[in-house]
Amino acid sequence: xxxxxxxxxxxxxxxxxxxxxxxxxxxxxxxxxxxxxxxxxxxxxxxxxxxxxxxxxxxxxxxxxxxxxxxxxxxxxxxxxxxxxxxxxxxxxxxxxxxxxxxxxxxxxxxxxxxxxxxxxxxxxxxxxxxxxxxxxxxxxxxxxxxxxxxxxxxxxxxxxxxxxxxxxxxxxxxxxxxxxxxxxxxxxxxxxxxxxxxxxxxxxxxxxxxxxxxxxxxxxxxxxxxxxxxxxxxxxxxxxxxxxxxxxx
Numbered sequence: 001x002x003x004x005x006x007x008x009x010x011x012x013x014x015x016x017x018x019x020x021x022x023x024x025x026x027x028x029x030x031x032x033x034x035x036x037x038x039x040x041x042x043x044x045x046x047x048x049x050x051x052x053x054x055x056x057x058x059x060x061x062x063x064x065x066x067x068x069x070x071x072x073x074x075x076x077x078x079x080x081x082x083x084x085x086x087x088x089x090x091x092x093x094x095x096x097x098x099x100x101x102x103x104x105x106x107x108x109x110x111x112x113x114x115x116x117x118x119x120x121x122x123x124x125x126x127x128x129x130x131x132x133x134x135x136x137x138x139x140x141x142x143x144x145x146x147x148x149x150x151x152x153x154x155x156x157x158x159x160x161x162x163x164x165x166x167x168x169x170x171x172x173x174x175x176x177x178x179x180x181x182x183x184x185x186x187x188x189x190x191x192x193x194x195x196x197x198x199x200x201x202x203x204x205x206x207x208x209x210x211x212x213x214x215x216x217x218x219x220x221x222x223x224x225x226x227x228x229x230x231x232x233x234x235x236x237x238x239x240x241x242x243x244x245x246x247x248x249x250x
Contacts, residue, residue, distance in 0.1 A: 001040075001041065001198075001202065002201070002202060002205060004040065006039075006040050007040050007041075010036050010037050010039050010040055011037055011040075011049075011202075011206055012206070012209060013036065014032075014033035014034075014036040014037045014046075014050070015033070015050070015053055015206050015209040015210065015213060016209055016212065016213040016216070017029055017030055017032060017033050017036070017213070018030035018033045018050065018053070018054065018057065018150075018213060019057055019209065019210055019211075019212065019213015019214045019215075019216065019217060020213050020214075020216050020217040020220065021153070021217060022054075022057040022058065022060070022061045022175070022178075022213070022214050022217060023060075023061065023064065023213065023214040023215065023216060023217015023218040023219075023220070023221060024061075024064070024065065024167075024168075024171035024175075024217050024218055024220075024221030025216075025217040025218075025220035025221050025224065025229075025232075026217070026220075026232065026233070026236050029153075029236050029240070030150065030153060031149075031150070031151045031152075031153045031154065031240050031243075031244070032240060032243060033046075033050060033150065034046045034047050034050065034097075034149045034150050034151065035101075035149075035243065035247050037049070037050070043097040043149055044097070044194065045194075045199060047148075047149055047150055047194075048189060048194040048195060048196075048199045049199050049202045049203050049206070050150055050203075051150070051182060051185060051186065051189055051194075051195075051203075052186075052195070052200065052203040052204075052207070053203050053206055053207055053209075053210050054150065054178070054182045055179075055182050055183055055186065056207055056210045057210045057213070057214050058175065058178060058179035058182055058183070059179070060210065060211055060214045060215075061171075061175040061179070061214055062175055062176065062179055064175075064214070064218050065168065065171055065172035065175050066172075067172075068168050068169060068172035069169065069172040069173040069175065069176045070165060070169050070172075070173045072132065073132070073135060073160065073163060073165070073173050074173060074176055074177060076132050076133070076135030076136055076139060077135045077136075077138060077139035077142070077156065077159070077173075077177050078139060078176075078177060078180055078181075079136075079139070080135070080136040080137070080138075080139030080140040080143065081139040081140065081142055081143030081146070081152075081177065081180070081181050081184075082143060082184065083139075083140050083143065084139065084140040084141060084142060084143020084144035084145075084146070084147065085143040085144070085146070085147045085181065085184055085185060085188065086143075087140075087143075087144050088143065088144045088145075088146075088147030088148050088188075089147065089188040089191075089192070092188075092192055095148070097148055097149045098247060098248045098249075098250070099248065100144070100145055100148045100149060100151065100248075101149060101151065101244040101245075101247045101248040102244065102245060102247075102248025102249060103145075103248075104141075104145050104151055104154050104155065104241075104244050105154075105240075105241045105242070105243070105244030105245035105246075105247075105248060106241075106245060107141075107154070107155075107158070108154040108158060108237055108238075108240065108241035108244070109238070109241040109242070109245065111158045111237075112234060112237060112238050112241060130159060130162040130163065132163075134159060135159050137155075138155045138156055138158065138159035139155075139156075139177075141155040142155040142156045142177070142181070143181060146178070146181050146182075146185070147185055147188070151244070152178065152181065153174075153240070154237060154240060154241065154244075156174055156177060156178075157174075157233065157237055158237070160173060160174065161233060161234070161237075167221070167229045168221075171221060
């Protein structure tokens with residue numbers, strides 16, 4: 001695998017995409033990484049190779065956005081994510097990644113359709129219109145889909161984008177959530193035999209791209225306005241939803 005040029009052709013942009021998202025630009029952009037790497041390997045192996053790299057990216061993101069996260073949102077999201085990760089562990093090998101992608105994509109598309117319809121009707125959709133209790137559902141869904149295919153971005157984005165957060169709080173809160181989730185996922189991934197020596201070696205080869213990708217995301221985050229950022233985040237969520245639906249039906 002590591003001697004195949006096609007592996008690097010898909011793995012390098014996949015890692016950079018996830019890094020840019022971790023750095024605070026593009027919302028759930030990283031959810032495309034596993035499907036991209038799956039062009040040359042199974043989705044399970046792609047997710048396994050990416051996980052240690054994501055853990056490294058999380059440390060960089062936490063440092064870049066230290067102290068700017070919103071604890072009340074995390075208190076709703078994080079405990080619920082542990083339930084989702086546990087369900088993902090128990091259902092490993094039973095529910096296909098395609099089925100998970102299809103469910104996440106349809107829910108994301110429904111959310112975006114509602115937002116677009118309200119805007120066309122000239123009605124403002126307040127970011128705080130979703131009660132915090134919905135963070136429990138978002139956290140559980142994100143934990144589950146994150147475990148299956150590192151696709152936890154859409155559920156978290158769908159919740160946090162409708163809360164009263166500025167873009168930096170949005171990114172910082174997401175960074176803490178996925179840092180905890182990814183480090184927790186190391187335990188069941190290891191227990192299920194997904195952190196093999198071959199996969200870890202591939203992770204090590206790609207690891208130098210982690211700070212580059214996160215740095216690119218931070219650079220873009222600091223130079224894009226709030227209005228453009230949130231519009232771009234909704235746009236990316238739409239693109240990701242279509243990609244997930246296509247993969248789920250394929």
